[in-house]
Amino acid sequence: MHKNLLDYITKRTNSTLTNDEEALIIAAFQPKKLRKKQYFLQEGNVCKYVGFIVKGAMRQYSIDDKGVEHIVQLFIENWWASDRESAVMLTPSKYNIDAWEDTDLLIATTADMLDLMAKIPSFGQMTRLMDERSFIASQRRLNSAISNTAEKRYQEFADNHPQFVQRFPQHIIASYLGITKDTLSRVRKQALKK
Amino acid sequence: MHKNLLDYITKRTNSTLTNDEEALIIAAFQPKKLRKKQYFLQEGNVCKYVGFIVKGAMRQYSIDDKGVEHIVQLFIENWWASDRESAVMLTPSKYNIDAWEDTDLLIATTADMLDLMAKIPSFGQMTRLMDERSFIASQRRLNSAISNTAEKRYQEFADNHPQFVQRFPQHIIASYLGITKDTLSRVRKQALKK
DNA sequence: AAAGAACGTAGACAAATATCTATGGAAGGG
DNA sequence: CCCTTCCATAGATATTTGTCTACGTTCTTT
Numbered sequence: 001m002h003k004n005l006l007d008y009i010t011k012r013t014n015s016t017l018t019n020d021e022e023a024l025i026i027a028a029f030q031p032k033k034l035r036k037k038q039y040f041l042q043e044g045n046v047c048k049y050v051g052f053i054v055k056g057a058m059r060q061y062s063i064d065d066k067g068v069e070h071i072v073q074l075f076i077e078n079w080w081a082s083d084r085e086s087a088v089m090l091t092p093s094k095y096n097i098d099a100w101e102d103t104d105l106l107i108a109t110t111a112d113m114l115d116l117m118a119k120i121p122s123f124g125q126m127t128r129l130m131d132e133r134s135f136i137a138s139q140r141r142l143n144s145a146i147s148n149t150a151e152k153r154y155q156e157f158a159d160n161h162p163q164f165v166q167r168f169p170q171h172i173i174a175s176y177l178g179i180t181k182d183t184l185s186r187v188r189k190q191a192l193k194k
Numbered sequence: 195m196h197k198n199l200l201d202y203i204t205k206r207t208n209s210t211l212t213n214d215e216e217a218l219i220i221a222a223f224q225p226k227k228l229r230k231k232q233y234f235l236q237e238g239n240v241c242k243y244v245g246f247i248v249k250g251a252m253r254q255y256s257i258d259d260k261g262v263e264h265i266v267q268l269f270i271e272n273w274w275a276s277d278r279e280s281a282v283m284l285t286p287s288k289y290n291i292d293a294w295e296d297t298d299l300l301i302a303t304t305a306d307m308l309d310l311m312a313k314i315p316s317f318g319q320m321t322r323l324m325d326e327r328s329f330i331a332s333q334r335r336l337n338s339a340i341s342n343t344a345e346k347r348y349q350e351f352a353d354n355h356p357q358f359v360q361r362f363p364q365h366i367i368a369s370y371l372g373i374t375k376d377t378l379s380r381v382r383k384q385a386l387k388k
Numbered sequence: 389a390a391a392g393a394a395c396g397t398a399g400a401c402a403a404a405t406a407t408c409t410a411t412g413g414a415a416g417g418g
Numbered sequence: 419c420c421c422t423t424c425c426a427t428a429g430a431t432a433t434t435t436g437t438c439t440a441c442g443t444t445c446t447t448t
Contacts, residue, residue: 062337070341072333085330094337131325136279138332139266143256143288145339146372147264150435169395178340183435185397344405363425377405379427 015122029106034099041097047086049107056103071175209316223300228293235291241280243301250297265369
């Protein structure tokens with residue numbers, strides 16, 4: 001199971017890991033299985049782990065005053081699940097993270113992550129790349145959210161993330177885009193005509 | 195002028211810099227003055243510099259098919275201006291960054307930044323903190339954009355960033371929030387009644 | 389196989405927001 | 419100082435999106 005992670009690191013950084021480095025990484029990451037709907041993180045708790053998704057799909061969401069869920073992030077294989085805000089600031093999380101499909105994870109504590117970053121250059125490089133990618137994705141999504149109509153946002157999303165459209169139902173996608181499932185349904189209908 | 199930057203680094207990281215380290219940083223960062231409306235980065239160019247704002251205010255925005263500007267980011271003193279996506283991926287930027295007020299910057303190339311990160315631990319730490327903060331801010335804003343009404347979004351923004359509300363006109367703030375200036379004007383009027 | 393939940397779609401209506409035009413005042417450049 | 423540009427607001431109207439209810443289908447669970 002750890003092989004997926006080691007491959008991920010070497011591929012992303014175009015480097016190799018020594019046996020010692022591999023051992024350190026394997027020691028730090030613990031396998032964990034989550035059944036569908038099981039929580040990885042619950043609102044109000046401090047996020048102590050980061051999870052590398054080996055197989056499965058997860059979602060991160062907040063719940064507003066009216067009890068409505070707002071999807072802030074979706075994760076599938078080779079994504080890192082965690083609430084960075086909570087993990088970095090050590091504050092109670094405003095979000096829930098749970099499994100949408102049965103999911104296999106490799107989890108490590110924030111402390112272990114910092115340790116690995118310090119000891120293994122390519123691990124540090126990998127996390128930097130991961131951070132950059134997250135930020136860029138977030139910026140793009142934000143730009144799309146403030147600039148585009150619901151229709152354009154969905155088109156962009158479907159073009160860039162076809163895997164997500166396949167694996168999550170429409171009401172989840174709609175929430176992720178900041179629209180209702182009804183609007184998404186209408187938008188898709190419009191799109192078919194073209 | 196470099197003192198602002200050195201202070202910023204030591205404060206953020208709770209550490210001190212040796213004379214050699216300070217010299218490296220000063221050598222890497224070049225002072226630059228921008229007049230109001232002058233570009234720091236223009237759409238289509240690759241972002242080669244990152245700028246630390248010593249004094250002034252800047253904005254980052256895209257321009258859509260209809261020629262409408264969409265503000266994706268605002269910067270004031272002690273913020274770092276750059277298009278990370280372009281700088282990291284070495285792709286032409288989709289954004290413009292220009293000075294909203296006359297601005298004093300300290301600029302460094304991406305290569306110099308990487309060099310400083312490698313040579314100066316606390317510089318690496320500082321950039322990591324900066325990246326984390328950016329990401330968290332971006333996540334929050336995204337969450338707000340998809341979850342809240344225009345009114346709530348403005349309230350949150352005004353509460354969290356009173357300096358921005360003071361220094362940028364309403365149509366800029368409105369664009370930043372993803373609404374029109376007309377809507378923002380109405381929202382503010384409503385808020386006064388409370 | 390049956391029962392219940394989850395899901396997508398639809399239509400009618402309501403609410404939020406955008407668009408457009410106009411106006412007066414403030415700010416900035418010569 | 420005058421002139422121009424920028425800025426905030428207002429009202430009328432159009433468009434987009436949300437809300438609610440309903441229904442048929444598919445998926446889960448027992």
